[in-house]
Amino acid sequence: GEEVAQTPKHLVRGEGQKAKLYCAPIKGHSYVFWYQQVLKNEFKFLISFQNENVFDETGMPKERFSAKCLPNSPCSLEIQATKLEDSAVYFCASSQLQVNEQFFGPGTRLTVL
Amino acid sequence: AQKITQTQPGMFVQEKEAVTLDCTYDTSDPSYGLFWYKQPSSGEMIFLIYQGSYDQQNATEGRYSLNFQKARKSANLVISASQLGDSAMYFCAMRESNSGGGADGLTFGKGTHLIIQP
Numbered sequence: 001g002e003e004v005a006q007t008p009k010h011l012v013r014g015e016g017q018k019a020k021l022y023c024a025p026i027k028g029h030s031y032v033f034w035y036q037q038v039l040k041n042e043f044k045f046l047i048s049f050q051n052e053n054v055f056d057e058t059g060m061p062k063e064r065f066s067a068k069c070l071p072n073s074p075c076s077l078e079i080q081a082t083k084l085e086d087s088a089v090y091f092c093a094s095s096q097l098q099v100n101e102q103f104f105g106p107g108t109r110l111t112v113l
Numbered sequence: 114a115q116k117i118t119q120t121q122p123g124m125f126v127q128e129k130e131a132v133t134l135d136c137t138y139d140t141s142d143p144s145y146g147l148f149w150y151k152q153p154s155s156g157e158m159i160f161l162i163y164q165g166s167y168d169q170q171n172a173t174e175g176r177y178s179l180n181f182q183k184a185r186k187s188a189n190l191v192i193s194a195s196q197l198g199d200s201a202m203y204f205c206a207m208r209e210s211n212s213g214g215g216a217d218g219l220t221f222g223k224g225t226h227l228i229i230q231p
Contacts, residue, residue, distance in 0.1 A: 043206075
């Protein structure tokens with residue numbers, strides 16, 4: 001597609017439950033990125049992929065967060081045993097080349113109660 | 114230390130005036146890219162403009178231009194002839210080359226909330 005698609009738009013989970021977010025990058029884009037935006041102005045880079053391979057996961061809290069980008073499937077970000085502090089908007093972005101501008105999806109708002 | 118610093122948490126500007134949003138960055142990587150994004154109240158992130166560290170000329174995209182001063186490590190966004198629809202949060206971001214060992218993703222500043230007044 002011509003835009004990055006993210007589903008669901010909103011997700012509500014009780015503390016300790018699992019949350020799974022999906023992202024379809026722009027067709028032809030090889031790089032996918034996940035970001036977490038907390039409090040409307042704090043962005044944190046989580047992980048990036050080059051096609052289905054993890055490129056950089058230095059921002060991922062690995063004990064509870066995992067992500068995949070499999071061929072012919074949307075990319076996914078999964079949070080096991082969510083905590084209150086995971087409440088945020090999660091953005092997926094894609095780019096054609098490593099150094100190009102990243103185009104963002106509309107985001108998934110996760111609320112952990 | 115902050116990698117991206119946006120010193121203006123909020124700005125009020127009269128419609129049709131030019132606006133300069135400040136951004137300074139910190140990197141030891143010789144190869145990097147600088148980006149500006151707009152985030153309206155609806156929440157989406159809109160790419161505005163990009164400047165590569167080796168680009169000789171300042172980037173321009175319509176009413177947006179980037180005042181790139183490499184020695185000062187600043188990358189200010191200039192919006193000419195501001196419009197009411199320009200009211201939004203504006204984020205400056207940097208991407209360092211992975212060879213520097215830095216994170217591959219964008220590093221964002223804390224943003225500037227721009228309000229255009231009629």
